[in-house]
Amino acid sequence: AAGVIQSPRHLIKEKRETATLKCYPIPRHDTVYWYQQGPGQDPQFLISFYEKMQSDKGSIPDRFSAQQFSDYHSELNMSSLELGDSALYFCASSFMRQGSPRSGANVLTFGAGSRLTVL
Amino acid sequence: SQQGEEDPQALSIQEGENATMNCSYKTSINNLQWYRQNSGRGLVHLILIRSNEREKHSGRLRVTLDTSKKSSSLLITASRAADTASYFCATGLSGTYKYIFGTGTRLKVLA
Numbered sequence: 001a002a003g004v005i006q007s008p009r010h011l012i013k014e015k016r017e018t019a020t021l022k023c024y025p026i027p028r029h030d031t032v033y034w035y036q037q038g039p040g041q042d043p044q045f046l047i048s049f050y051e052k053m054q055s056d057k058g059s060i061p062d063r064f065s066a067q068q069f070s071d072y073h074s075e076l077n078m079s080s081l082e083l084g085d086s087a088l089y090f091c092a093s094s095f096m097r098q099g100s101p102r103s104g105a106n107v108l109t110f111g112a113g114s115r116l117t118v119l
Numbered sequence: 120s121q122q123g124e125e126d127p128q129a130l131s132i133q134e135g136e137n138a139t140m141n142c143s144y145k146t147s148i149n150n151l152q153w154y155r156q157n158s159g160r161g162l163v164h165l166i167l168i169r170s171n172e173r174e175k176h177s178g179r180l181r182v183t184l185d186t187s188k189k190s191s192s193l194l195i196t197a198s199r200a201a202d203t204a205s206y207f208c209a210t211g212l213s214g215t216y217k218y219i220f221g222t223g224t225r226l227k228v229l230a
Contacts, residue, residue, distance in 0.1 A: 031216060033216075033218065035220075042207060042221060042222045042223050043162065043207070043220045044220075045217055045218065045219055045220075048216045048217065050216055055215075055216040056215050056216045056217045058217065058219075088159070090161060090162065092162075106211075107152065107164045107167060108152070108154075108162075108164065108209070108218060109164070110154075110161040110162045110163070111161055112160065112161045113159075113160070113161055115159075
């Protein structure tokens with residue numbers, strides 16, 4: 001079965017550069033989530049999209065932006081990179097049950113992550 | 120953590136023993152899930168319990184949820200060395216699309 005595909009798997013950037021991470025959700029999944037996980041930390045929720053519209057926002061810095069495209073893939077753009085942005089970035093997708101999306105209970109399927117190192 | 124705290128932060132047990140991890144959260148939820156993560160890898164879903172459920176089983180896993188205490192526990196019975204991983208609870212916040220992860224428990228099962 002197809003899983004959540006993230007690219008690139010590893011990325012090395014200099015401070016103040018920009019980086020773009022891509023996520024291809026499981027086919028027919030309608031919701032995408034982005035998480036950031038620093039070394040030894042829990043995954044921190046950044047942002048989510050439902051049916052290509054931003055649905056919720058977490059602790060995403062203003063230097064970061066994300067969008068979901070018509071083919072449902074999503075991109076996380078990070079500008080003016082700082083050393084503290086070095087982390088694993090996970091994308092997850094899910095299928096919201098029919099009815100009120102906000103009352104549903106859905107399982108998140110995670111990608112393998114993109115490891116960003118900022119030097 | 121944004122929402123949940125887990126305890127213990129680290130747990131070391133012998134193969135065959137049971138492992139219990141606890142998760143507490145702060146806000147109203149519609150469901151709670153447990154995920155497993157091997158070092159530096161992606162998170163894998165283990166089990167989901169809805170806010171109107173009190174207990175669920177899946178294989179060697181048993182999850183309880185006490186919404187009055189805003190807490191959950193994950194029990195792994197007859198642990199194996201392959202169960203060595205970090206375990207996170209994730210709460211689905213009512214009225215949102217957010218899933219917030221707790222701080223995680225690092226489980227080490229010694230052969």
